[in-house]
Amino acid sequence: MRPIDLLTQILEVIAALAAAPLFLGWVNQCRAWLQNRRPPSLWLPYLGIRKLFHKDAVIAANASALFRLAPYVVFGAMVVAAAIIPSMGTGLPFTTAADAIALVGLLATARVFQSLAAMDVGTAFGTLGARREMMVGFLAEPALLTIIFVASLISATTALPEITENLATQHLGLYPSLAFTAVAFTMVLLAENARIPIDNPATHLELTMIHEAMLLEYSARHLALMEWAAALKLFNYACIGFALFIPWGVSTGAGGPAALALSIPLLAVKLALAGVALALIETVSAKVRVFRAPEFLATAFLLAMLGLLVHLLLGA
Amino acid sequence: MTPLTHSALPICLALLSLWVVIGLAGLLRPQSLAFVARTLFPLGALCGLALALLAGLTLGAPAERATLAIGLPDLPMHLRRDALASVFLLLLGGASAGISVFAAGYFRRGAGTSPGLLCLQYHGFLAAMGLVLLADDAYSFMIAWETMALASYFLVATQHTLPEIRRAGFLYLLLAHVGAIAILLSFGVLQGGSWQFTFDAMRHAHLAPHWALVAFALAVFGFGAKAGLVPLHVWLPEAHPAAPSPVSALMSGVMLKTAVYGMLRVTFDLIGHPTWWWGLVPLALGLLSAVYGAVFAAAQTDMKRLLAYSSIENVGIIFAGLGLAIVFGSVAMPAIAALALIALLYHSLNHAFMKSLLFLGTGAVLHSTGERNLGRLGGLIHRMPWVAWLSLVGTLAMAGLPPLNGFVSDWLLLQAFLFTPQVPHTFINMLLPLGAALVALTTALAAYVMVKFFGVIFLGQPREGALAQAHDAGILERIGLAYLALGCFVLGLLPTYVVGALKLVAGQLLGAAPARLEGPWWRLVPLPGRHASYSAPILFAAIIAVVLLTALAVRLLYHQRRRRAAPWDCGFGSLNARMQDTAEGFGQPIRHIFGAFFAMQRELPSPFDRAPRYRVSVGDRIWQGIYVPVGALVQRAADTVAWLQQGRIANYLLYSFVTLVVLLALVL
Numbered sequence A: 001m002r003p004i005d006l007l008t009q010i011l012e013v014i015a016a017l018a019a020a021p022l023f024l025g026w027v028n029q030c031r032a033w034l035q036n037r038r039p040p041s042l043w044l045p046y047l048g049i050r051k052l053f054h055k056d057a058v059i060a061a062n063a064s065a066l067f068r069l070a071p072y073v074v075f076g077a078m079v080v081a082a083a084i085i086p087s088m089g090t091g092l093p094f095t096t097a098a099d100a101i102a103l104v105g106l107l108a109t110a111r112v113f114q115s116l117a118a119m120d121v122g123t124a125f126g127t128l129g130a131r132r133e134m135m136v137g138f139l140a141e142p143a144l145l146t147i148i149f150v151a152s153l154i155s156a157t158t159a160l161p162e163i164t165e166n167l168a169t170q171h172l173g174l175y176p177s178l179a180f181t182a183v184a185f186t187m188v189l190l191a192e193n194a195r196i197p198i199d200n201p202a203t204h205l206e207l208t209m210i211h212e213a214m215l216l217e218y219s220a221r222h223l224a225l226m227e228w229a230a231a232l233k234l235f236n237y238a239c240i241g242f243a244l245f246i247p248w249g250v251s252t253g254a255g256g257p258a259a260l261a262l263s264i265p266l267l268a269v270k271l272a273l274a275g276v277a278l279a280l281i282e283t284v285s286a287k288v289r290v291f292r293a294p295e296f297l298a299t300a301f302l303l304a305m306l307g308l309l310v311h312l313l314l315g316a
Numbered sequence B: 001m002t003p004l005t006h007s008a009l010p011i012c013l014a015l016l017s018l019w020v021v022i023g024l025a026g027l028l029r030p031q032s033l034a035f036v037a038r039t040l041f042p043l044g045a046l047c048g049l050a051l052a053l054l055a056g057l058t059l060g061a062p063a064e065r066a067t068l069a070i071g072l073p074d075l076p077m078h079l080r081r082d083a084l085a086s087v088f089l090l091l092l093g094g095a096s097a098g099i100s101v102f103a104a105g106y107f108r109r110g111a112g113t114s115p116g117l118l119c120l121q122y123h124g125f126l127a128a129m130g131l132v133l134l135a136d137d138a139y140s141f142m143i144a145w146e147t148m149a150l151a152s153y154f155l156v157a158t159q160h161t162l163p164e165i166r167r168a169g170f171l172y173l174l175l176a177h178v179g180a181i182a183i184l185l186s187f188g189v190l191q192g193g194s195w196q197f198t199f200d201a202m203r204h205a206h207l208a209p210h211w212a213l214v215a216f217a218l219a220v221f222g223f224g225a226k227a228g229l230v231p232l233h234v235w236l237p238e239a240h241p242a243a244p245s246p247v248s249a250l251m252s253g254v255m256l257k258t259a260v261y262g263m264l265r266v267t268f269d270l271i272g273h274p275t276w277w278w279g280l281v282p283l284a285l286g287l288l289s290a291v292y293g294a295v296f297a298a299a300q301t302d303m304k305r306l307l308a309y310s311s312i313e314n315v316g317i318i319f320a321g322l323g324l325a326i327v328f329g330s331v332a333m334p335a336i337a338a339l340a341l342i343a344l345l346y347h348s349l350n351h352a353f354m355k356s357l358l359f360l361g362t363g364a365v366l367h368s369t370g371e372r373n374l375g376r377l378g379g380l381i382h383r384m385p386w387v388a389w390l391s392l393v394g395t396l397a398m399a400g401l402p403p404l405n406g407f408v409s410d411w412l413l414l415q416a417f418l419f420t421p422q423v424p425h426t427f428i429n430m431l432l433p434l435g436a437a438l439v440a441l442t443t444a445l446a447a448y449v450m451v452k453f454f455g456v457i458f459l460g461q462p463r464e465g466a467l468a469q470a471h472d473a474g475i476l477e478r479i480g481l482a483y484l485a486l487g488c489f490v491l492g493l494l495p496t497y498v499v500g501a502l503k504l505v506a507g508q509l510l511g512a513a514p515a516r517l518e519g520p521w522w523r524l525v526p527l528p529g530r531h532a533s534y535s536a537p538i539l540f541a542a543i544i545a546v547v548l549l550t551a552l553a554v555r556l557l558y559h560q561r562r563r564r565a566a567p568w569d570c571g572f573g574s575l576n577a578r579m580q581d582t583a584e585g586f587g588q589p590i591r592h593i594f595g596a597f598f599a600m601q602r603e604l605p606s607p608f609d610r611a612p613r614y615r616v617s618v619g620d621r622i623w624q625g626i627y628v629p630v631g632a633l634v635q636r637a638a639d640t641v642a643w644l645q646q647g648r649i650a651n652y653l654l655y656s657f658v659t660l661v662v663l664l665a666l667v668l
Helices: A004-032 A046-055 A065-084 A100-121 A122-153 A161-168 A176-192 A220-245 A256-285 A289-316 B002-006 B008-025 B033-057 B084-108 B115-134 B138-159 B163-190 B197-205 B208-226 B234-240 B245-271 B274-296 B305-329 B334-369 B385-398 B405-417 B428-458 B463-471 B475-493 B497-512 B536-557 B582-591 B622-643 B649-667
Strands: A057-060 B063-066 B076-080 B562-565 B598-603 B615-620
Touching: A004 A046, A004 A220, A004 A256, A004 B245, A046 A220, A057 A065, A057 A220, A057 B536, A057 B598, A065 A100, A065 A220, A065 B497, A065 B536, A100 A122, A100 A220, A100 B405, A100 B428, A122 A161, A122 A289, A122 B334, A122 B405, A122 B428, A122 B582, A161 A220, A176 A220, A176 A289, A220 A256, A220 B536, A289 B428, A289 B582, B008 B033, B008 B063, B008 B076, B008 B115, B033 B084, B033 B115, B033 B197, B076 B084, B076 B115, B076 B138, B076 B197, B076 B649, B084 B115, B084 B245, B084 B334, B084 B475, B084 B497, B115 B138, B115 B245, B138 B234, B138 B245, B163 B245, B197 B245, B197 B582, B208 B245, B208 B274, B208 B305, B234 B305, B245 B305, B245 B334, B245 B497, B245 B562, B274 B305, B274 B428, B274 B475, B274 B582, B305 B334, B305 B405, B305 B428, B334 B385, B334 B405, B334 B475, B334 B497, B385 B405, B385 B428, B385 B475, B405 B428, B405 B475, B405 B497, B428 B582, B475 B536, B582 B615, B598 B622, B615 B622
Parallel strands: A057 B562
Antiparallel strands: B063 B076, B598 B615
16 A cells, blocks of 8 residues: 555545535536526535534434434445545555445445434424435435446456546447446436436425435534535545546556646546536426336436446447 | 364254253243243253354364164164354354344243243254254155244244134145145155165266256255245245244244255255256246345335345345356356355345344334334334344344445345356356346345334334333343344454355355455455455444544534424424324335236225225235135135045945955956
């Protein structure tokens, strides 16, 4: 383990923590521009989180210790997940402990704890949100695993940095299987991060909420942690997408400090472009009915399986 | 260690006999609950623990044999303890120790069997399962198998005064015997003309390929019926809720695994070298059972039926691993076949602990509230914290979340699937990786089911007023639950040791010497090369460290003030417990998406109904499509034959006379 690898690891986690609300703010700004509105400040999510930390926590009378524990576990799972994804470099020492399948498992842990916490208070909206979140999750998770499986078959490993390194150093060519899985991944990203067309992140109508319904009972520092974890989740998903489909620019195993220093602005550029693309998708799509969400996710699952079949048939 | 490895089999037999003795001791004072519960069951638990330790320590030792001159004059019992038997003995002893301690605190005087008789049936069940694992010839195997089926039937029918319990027990016994007939026929084919029914003779018999296929098919049918493989699963969702909870835990956690043991023994030991395409049958049936079980579990409203269908799902995953192992073993990929075998054995071990923990949790809930219906539970985490938090461990483990044990076996199975495109059969190597997608779907569905299970029972508000009187489990029950939860943690956090031990079993079964496990004790590298690695202790430590650091940072930088208030009610003002999501509601997305699996009957109210009624009943299509017609056919055949019973003595004397004349004509 070289010192540069340890530095890359620590830098990635800090960058994820620091830049995730900024990414969210950027996406909101792009959406505002596309909708011909005056955009809010780019730093608004930071101000929101800071404001929430200062408040007193108002907890429902019948909430148990699980309710108070869940935000910390969700946040912890997202931070550990950020340590596994090679956003800046591939020589990450922590990834020998957890590979891509463990990454999906960590995301599932966060989802399960969020759903359990939503069911804890026992209101109609919380339990409804938990049910819908698990419905989205149980269709999105196999799609994500199949996408990772395709990438693993191409690279003969399930360790995400090695997949990235392999895909970055392959000769430039058309990989139809990756094309299918890229579309599937975008659909999974939209569903899992509660974006339009699955869920409106800015909605106030409880009956239409999926992700927001699980945050209804939270306040103050718990809500701050959950919001930060949600921003981290979007950041992590974007970085997984880059690692699988746009792996160039990441500092590979032999790279030194120069390569690491170069990868940071490249990551910023990738994130900026991804934010614009996400805002564009959100603006031109309409939110589908909750009953149609399984169809959307089943399409993602089928596309991922098609990508798998194409890889097995064509070898590409 | 040397004297232990040579005398492990006698000590195992001594422990099994001790179980029988404990069972018989229950008959001394059959009505005394204190004697049975406080003395005999804990003694049985200690026996189980000793068995598990012994089996674990002697796992790698060479096989031992013994011959007991019990039984008919020319048919002694042959016994053999090898690595495969040892790992299942470890499972039996380890899981039953926790279950027995729980049962010591669980059994109350109630309708049905007396405590002493229950003790006999329970320990007889344990001893019979142990004997199944040690049997080395078809005769002792079938005797032990039948004893196991009968003992478990009596245990299932403990509350035999209730008609639905009797019906469930009858269905269970029926399917157990249908399976036993198939296993018996399979042994009959396996002896291959030598008419020697010892397993040694079967190992050395050379069967023609089509006869080996017949034996394999009969074994899949027979052991699949016992394991609960679709379409022979219909007894599971009836028998498990009918039985008392410790018995359900034993059946689900341990008895289903004896069927897996039987399948492994017949396929890899007795048949020896299965043809590659045979593996597709357990793989397909396993994947079908996995999805079927998970989908049905999500639609259940009875907590024990939910867990029963979840067992079907996990047995499906185990059989899928078995299919993979057969395929890989037959196409000269022994390392990957070993990986698939290790994955399925690990999953068996995990499931024994996880499912037992959950079933015992439901037992405590049932005792405390008297309710099995999910629609009448809720909010029990406040009244029963021990049961709730320990069941949370089981829930998270069943959902396959890292760093607990459910994740490790799923991870190993997916790693094995990664190699399926290298199978050299052109069309199959494209279909097999799709199985990985189905396994992923099953894992995700399992998480859904487990969130429903834990959330509806323990979280939220109590749906009935009587739940306010619920009390937590007693000390013995807590010890049992904590032991099983600790087992889940150990299996999850120390996978290198478990995989190292299971490699010995895989090596013995596949006939290849296993490679040593690479890497330090805290990192699992199942296959050498840069394929993948997983370190449960580091991942666990990382999550705990981040959680603690965050909590510390928040406390230091900000404050910890909190206030209690009413839940958010959207301005509605009168939210009550009935407005929470119900078990039916939680299963609605699954019923909607997977509607084709169910035979649903719906009564939907119209807007003009004076007394609107909403009713959905979810049935099994396989029951309607296969079992009801077959049952009707058997009934018609029986009615036709019953025409012979005219009820007049003259007719019966005529039958005897005609039979005598025919026989004389044949003999003379």
